[in-house]
Amino acid sequence: DVKNHALFDILLGVIDKMRYYMKIYRIYRKFPMNSQVNTKNARRVLKLWQILLMVAIVLGGLIVVAMKGIEQAPKRPLVLELSNLTESQANSLKTATAPFGRVQFFGADLMGIHQVVSSLSWVESASVKRDWQQGVIVSVVPRRAVANFGSQHLLDANGAVFVPADEHELMDKNLVHLYSGHTNDATDMMRQMQRVNEWFSPLGITAEDMTLTSRQTWLIRFDNGLRVIVDHENTEQKLFSLSSLLAGSLAKELPKIQSVDLRYKNGFAIAWKTAGIPQKPSDLGLKTS
Template sequence: DAPPAEIHVSSQGLSTAQYNSLQTVMDQQKVSSFFTSDLQALRDITTSLAWVDQVSISRDWQRGIVVTALPKQAVANFGTERLVDAKGSVFVPADSSDLTQERFATLQGEMAQAPVIMQQMQQVNDWYAPLDMQVEDIILSPRMTWLIRFDNGLRVIVDNENTAQKLLNLSQLLGNQLSGRRDEMQSVDLRYK
């Protein structure tokens, strides 16, 4: 006959929108008493929120059941409706104003390919960093063709055959033989021999 346990959502590390989103979900949960509440069920519900990376749920004598969540940290835009974290996990943020951030590169392609696209962007950024070039947009088409646009305006198109080697070779060419002519280039097509 014990009263239902109180659910306390910790706001630590969360934006206002993330806190409100989590609080709304927790307010809808029917919990039993302090000792009999199913913490695993609450954990599962919390981790089902797209923007939640990790969650901790514990019992606290003063506050009741305490829910602490860590949000995913976006590192790039994925299209215009989603973000992607460093692991390549695509998610919808709790606050739509977090979408299409100027400081982020934009990745596009199938969501299942997000980790591959993320890895390719990081590799390309490493190779082109000595040239002071960063990926601004990277697209993987359904035909597995890569379209890369750098922050200096250069566009590169490359197919899925020896992609890494072609991109590495281009970075070396731009740093050496073609270093004086980089400003003249708008796009490079690496699909052909």
Template sequence: MAQTVNEATDLMSDKTRRPTSSFQVPTSVRYLFMVLVLGLLVLILLMGGKALRDAPPAAIHVSNQGLTVTQYRSLSQVMNQQKVSSFFTSDLQALRDIATGLAWVDQVSVSRDWQRGIVVTALPKQAIANFGTERLVDAKGAVFVPADSKDLAQEGFATLQGEISQAPVIMQQMQQVNDWYAPLGIQVEDIILSPRMTWLIRFDNGLRVIVDNENTAQKLLNLSQLLANQLSDRRDEIQSVDLRYKNGFTISWDISAPPARSS
């Protein structure tokens, strides 16, 4: 019985040790297969590129969000004149640059949308004052021509005048003066910076102030304090103040103003 088991074990061992035959693909066949795969990939890429080139021009959709009717029409007219390629190959940065080229545009976003095409969204500059008679200026001092000329006649806007390059400086000066003179209940209506760096300021109560470019801020601040204290009783009689002096100033009185009542 033991001999029979050993013989069976030997037979199984022989089967285990028996070499297995494997089929080897010839090298030339493997190379041919790789060439076919690469060729197929190249063909797919070429067909995809041709499909992109032959694709119809993408539609440009201008969003009217945050825009007035005039601003929307202005932006749409400019964007509709642009020649664009397909949905995937259109140069979004070029379209963004064209949109920001409009003077009244502050920020622009251009994106791809499967349903609407290329979407252009713009935010307009927010004017807070007039610059001369034909332009507006925003809080950052950016001067621009509005899309609608009717925006030039807005009530409550102060008027800034000077070199366009000096617009940020003029805007900053106006904001600072308004802060200093706010306790007096007056604000700037016109402010001019001359080529010789002389400031001419007219307030909404008719008071006019002229000051040079030497210690300008300190002189204007001191005047606001004087008007609030020592000159408070005669404030309505003051027509103009000239601060172009190192050790003082001159006052022009309005002789037609009624005298201040004595307490």
């Protein structure tokens, strides 16, 4: 449709020029006795008008032929690029595009196809384009999960919550588990997980589970079994301070610690894995249990 409008615009432009030169020709004809120059100019204008008329006729014919060619162009199925997709993703894409059936090269609704494909939860980005040899090509970039979000969703590196094409990909044991009652918390939880891993990775541990409660309390479980609970007040500062202590004065005690409660204004409480562990000196600012 856009190309048809462009051709019509060209034709209208030629017609406008014809009218302009015809008007000039009539002006020259109105005063034929002024000079021979007027007569020569009038003839030139007339000749130019005739040329423009021929161009308009040719363009009009080309437009008609082009429109008929577009209308009579054979319909072809969409070309789906599936090489970068899993079997489940490929089947999902085929199902989504099936209603479009066979499409014409110029008549295909590229925007409509793009909207349908982009609406698939597991699709990060989509491309729909025309190719003179293959026809209309559809390609997508799938989201790459970096974490489980609850039990029904996954989370990508951009903090986008999505449903995978294959439900068996849910609750992947190789991914960190994030839990929250609201998908709007996903981005904040992703950033928090990245910060926690940055601070605690020098200790040789990484976050395995992270839960954010409705009261904005964080529950973090590390891959070595250590559990940390912290409230919403000065959360980052408390976690960073804990990582520094565990890397320094409490380094030897780390394997013996079961959990740490940071919900205190001054210091924190430690629960030990076994009884009989010597308590740390009070000058560390710790509350032990």
